[in-house]
Amino acid sequence: MEFINESYINSLLEDEKLNHINLQREILLKASDAKGLTLRESAALLNISDPELLDELFHKAKEVKEKIYGNRLVLFAPLYVTNLCVNNCLYCAFRKDNKELKRRTLTVDEIEEEARYLVLTGQKRILLVAGEHPKKASMEFIGEAISRIYSININGNNIRRLNVNTAPLTLNDFKLLKSFGIGTYQCFQETYHYKTYKEMHPSGPKSDFAWRLYAMDRALQAGIDDVGIGALFGLTDYRFETLALLMHAADLDYKYGIGPHTISIPRLEPALNAPAAINPPHAVDDLSFKKIVAVIRLSVPYTGIILSTRERPELRRELFEVGVSQISAGSRTAPGAYKESQESLDEHELEQFQLGDHRSLDEVVKDITSLGYMPSFCTACYRSNRTGDRFMELAKTGNIGKICVPNAMATFEEYLNDFASEETRMIGKHFIDNELRKLSGATKRRTEEMIQKVDAGERDVYL
Incomplete structure (x- = not known):
């Protein structure tokens, strides 16, 4: 139980200083770096009640999720x-x-x-x-x-x-x-x-x-x-x-x-x-x-x-x-x-x-x-030994997306070809076309090659 420090958590919950909007805004600015927060900073964000600042909290969370x-x-x-x-x-x-x-x-x-x-x-x-x-x-x-x-x-x-x-x-x-x-x-x-x-x-x-x-x-x-x-x-x-x-x-x-x-x-x-x-x-x-x-x-x-x-x-x-x-x-x-x-x-x-x-x-x-x-x-990742510290290194640096984008699109194409209803298939194919336009260089080339393999009948195509 030593690492769950109830007295410290309770002291943070009772700390009135963590209710200040300026402090909360500073923490949200720091959070944009996607490097994580201290427990004290997290406690301050849990105290946010101002509607405008709540919107900023939600926006930052979406921004950080998409960065990773x-x-x-x-x-x-x-x-x-x-x-x-x-x-x-x-x-x-x-x-x-x-x-x-x-x-x-x-x-x-x-x-x-x-x-x-x-x-x-x-x-x-x-x-x-x-x-x-x-x-x-x-x-x-x-x-x-x-x-x-x-x-x-x-x-x-x-x-x-x-x-x-x-x-x-x-x-x-x-x-x-x-x-x-x-x-x-x-x-x-x-x-x-x-x-x-x-x-x-x-x-x-x-x-x-x-x-x-x-x-x-x-x-x-x-x-x-x-x-x-x-x-x-x-x-x-x-x-x-x-x-x-x-x-x-x-x-x-x-x-x-x-x-x-x-x-x-x-x-x-x-x-x-x-x-x-x-x-x-x-x-x-x-x-x-x-x-x-x-x-x-x-x-x-x-x-x-x-x-x-x-x-x-x-x-x-x-x-x-x-x-x-x-x-x-x-x-x-x-x-x-x-x-x-x-x-x-x-x-x-x-x-x-x-x-x-x-x-x-x-x-x-x-x-x-x-x-x-x-x-x-x-x-x-599970089958390419990108687990544990190897996965963490890619995720913490924001580099996991370079691998995940081609893999995700190939698996989605596979689902659309094999299982989707006609309406879902149409929406999905249009979505993939739009996503491919956002890519460039080696990532785009790699993704297009994987999708072509799936369309040719290969299954379980991944990097």
Whole structure:
């Protein structure tokens, strides 16, 4: 717990000097360099209330995101393999004491069916999610599931990178997980406020605050060099949560030279028979939520900020404008729900939380393209050894875009050729033509060559 300094965070939250507009304006000017901010500077930006300065905050966040990642939005889908759990988290429908939830663990064959469904919608990146259960979510089971998912290949279409969100593991189990060929390991602290954490996790292994807090240290020590952290906003003061999350990111960067590859920003949404989700202790309004995203983007410019389908489409569009770089699309949060949702399965009896965005992947792709964002299905960095400190060097210097632009456009062209509806295809092809006109030199030549290969029938073309 030593690096989450609650007394220091509280002193920043109580510091009246951080409310001064001139100071906040100076910090926004500094943020333009995309080099990150101190915790004190981040605290000052969280205090912004002046409407004009808020607009400037949001503008700067968009500017910095585009400086690092351009107009790309990476797409993925979660795949839930079991909703059995031995924990009793008060905000989660999967909690052990929830007798109203229907429990289900997929077989490896059923997991393959779910993955095949996702492949046939155009997905290339999956986040495998499992409740914490020593038998139903064992490392052996996770390994078999990952192997089966990677084995799928339908005319060159497949899941090319599988990220994992599971309970914290021992050092040896993290080494085993790495051997399965995963991309990023995700684990969210949920809340960094110790008293709140203990209240929200009354029983089960998850009640051990420190074991969860140091999960990323063990993962990195085991050789998993891309990790993703996050907090569940709504359990305590969002300003405290944001600053603690930034403290965690800074600690990882300091100790390992590798900050979080991604930071996730889920907000409490209603969940079946989960009291804290039905009545959030510290509900976060939409404007404050936008502020959270913008401050994280300016404070940790290199990280991928992940936005889930918890949020409704209208708000998702606004959050794209303030720093989000990765989004889920066409998501389901119940085991078996992709295939069986086509057969009128009542997902609410099985799902972890209620979704805000129920649109299909094609609808989301059409929408974000119309808004001027490039849908990216790229997984190249994971397979070209651009992970860990190698990825960080490219991201922190703003050079990652030189590689990402051709890869993103090639994967988008592949999606348009293989899976898009006619309307989405027309919008997407026009978008790619316009984006190509913005390029020049070697980048343009390289991108055009990759697109030509895709149009000629090659798949999985990347740098």
